[in-house]
């Protein structure tokens with residue numbers, strides 16, 4: 001079995017959890033509502049200026065993540081599977097074929113040009129035209145277009161990036177080590193390009209089927225998302241999931257041992 005290990009000193013900084021909560025709440029007000037089959041799972045990727053991930057001003061948030069765009073996202077997801085806006089990309093699972101495609105996969109998978117909806121979103125706000133853009137590698141799970149973040153990189157992607165999924169990425173497909181639709185490398189390519197203070201993956205609940213897999217196994221699987229600081233955001237606020245002692249980790253409360 002291939003091993004995915006994260007090397008090196010990880011995240012020194014982190015996103016402001018109060019600002020993260022405000023961002024998640026703002027988006028979730030416009031979650032898709034469908035009948036007779038209700039939509040629970042959906043995911044969004046949001047690109048914001050750095051300042052918005054530090055402040056908790058609703059005015060700032062509405063300016064950079066306009067309500068009109070969120071309403072458009074909501075109505076698009078109520079009939080379709082993917083929405084690509086100026087500041088946000090969103091998807092719900094596509095169950096129309098024999099094999100269902102998870103929201104995360106729909107947003108991160110590369111087309112024949114090596115571009116994904118999420119990388120297209122980041123390109124929209126990438127202003128440094130003088131900097132060389134590295135092309136996606138040919139391999140299916142290759143890196144995306146972005147060079148790794150490092151301090152004072154003039155050619156880096158200098159924004160704030162939040163990925164919110166109602167359910168945490170599932171262990172059976174998204175975080176599997178061998179599934180064709182696993183997302184670790186695709187997500188790493190995006191998150192690795194972003195300043196560690198300004199990136200987060202937020203979720204509301206652990207996926208139902210994963211709650212019986214044991215706290216340690218779920219936590220270990222989350223660690224395969226090397227560059228992705230995870231947070232659970234619920235009514236109490238956003239809590240980091242980095243705690244190594246799985247019995248003390250609040251993100252794993254719903255998971256049985």
Ligand SMILES: [Zn+2]
Nearest residue numbers: 102170173174
């Ligand atoms: Zn999944």
